[in-house]
Amino acid sequence: MRLVQLFTRSAVAVLVLSALAGCGQKDAGTQGPGGAMPPPEVAVVTVAPEKLTLIAELPGRLEATRTAQVRARVPGIVLKRVFREGSEVKAGDVLFRIDAAPFKAVYDNAQAALSKAEANLAQANLKAQRYQPLVKTNAISKQEYDDVLTAQKQTAADVASAKAAMETARLNLGYATVKAPISGRIGRAQVTEGALVGQGEATLLATIQQLDPINVTLTQSSTDFLRLQYAMANGRLQHAGKGNARVTLITDDGRVYPHSGKLLFSDLSVDESTGAITMRAEFANPNRFLLPGMYARAQLEQAVDEQAITVPQQAVQRTSEGASVLLVGAGDKVAEQPIKTAGAQNEKWIVSQGLKAGDRVIVEGFQKAKAGATVKPMPWHAAAPADQKSKPN
Secondary structure, eight states: OHHHHHHHHHHHHHHHHHHHHHHHHHHHHHSOGGGOOOOOEEEEEEOOOEEEEEEEEEEEEEEEEEEEEEEOSSOEEEEEEOSOTTOEEOTTOEEEEEOOHHHHHHHHHHHHHHHHHHHHHHHHHHHHHHHHHHHHTTSSOHHHHHHHHHHHHHHHHHHHHHHHHHHHHHHHHHHTEEEOSSOEEEOOOSSOTTOEEOSSSOOEEEEEEEEEEEEEEEEEEHHHHHHHHHHHHTTSSEEOOTTTOEEEEEETTSOBOSSOEEEEEEEEEEOTTTOEEEEEEEEOOTTOOSOTTOEEEEEEEEEEEEEEEEEEGGGOEEETTEEEEEEEOGGGBEEEEEEEEEEEETTEEEEEESOOTTOEEEEEOTTTOOTTOBOEEEEOOOOOOHHHHTSOO
16 A cells, blocks of 8 residues: 555656646747747838828918909999899899989980080081181181180080080999999898998998809918928929919818819918918819808928838837937847938828938837847838728628
8 A cells, every 4th residue: 555655656746847847848948049038029111212292281261262342333222132142143243223213314414415515516616617718818807716716626625524424424324233243152232122322432232252263371381481492492302383283172170172272372471470471272162162261271282302201100209309210220129210300291200310211110019129129020011091991802
């Protein structure tokens, strides 16, 4: 019996020692040479210059291409409003009718005065014709003939004055019918039938705005504008060109407007109060979706960088001392590299200083990578957009 117990204890001891030896071999197999842990894996991108169109996102307000205030040019009582508020009108359409009776009377009076002046002129011309041969034979005095010529000129002047008065009366009679000066969308009427307008001032009757195309007025800081100008003057950037530069509009609700626009002009002066430069772009607005006064943001193509250096935004670390990235250098060792950025675009930072072609920048695995440590670099792949992930293969 004692022999059996001794044999059992010996067998258990052998099994325990074998298990411990196996664990030791397993742990040794997971360690590197000399018992060290293998280098951690990090995801890196290799910097490569690329052609990049630099886009500035600028704030702005929508404005009508043309705005006309319809005003009463003659005094009178409004008899009728012809248009429908909020509708589209064409240039020359009748909008209001003002009582034209007083102006018709003035016009008729001016017409009669003109007829009388023309009759007097005809009589003076005939008298001058009869007196001309008489003065040559001394049948009448030279003074009498001069008086006839003077009267002829006076009646001619009366005719010219009567014509001017008649033209003024005709214009006032025409102004009693108020017409649209431009084509566009007309707003609400500022007066109603029976209102007295034009009495001492040109009363505002309505406003017409041309909405297709529509303009957006943008502002850009003079600092950013100068930086672009210097870069283009030094040859580092190429001008996108006014004729080729696209402008994309983003409405206040964050949606991209389907029609692209074109830049019309940049102001030649800087606003002293804001330090900004004003620019204007034009967009098609066939459905009248855009309205004057709306706030919008515009993405404006301003320059082209043929050798742009970019890195994913998550690769850049920012501290109080500035921006930096972690590089994988010779021997796969990690080094911290300070950089300077010149804006963001397409979820990437544009790097102006600190990086060159061929640099390997760590994008993922910062918690495993410390300056001076050895890592195992692996290619980084950008995650697919959410809408693409949800699509079936």
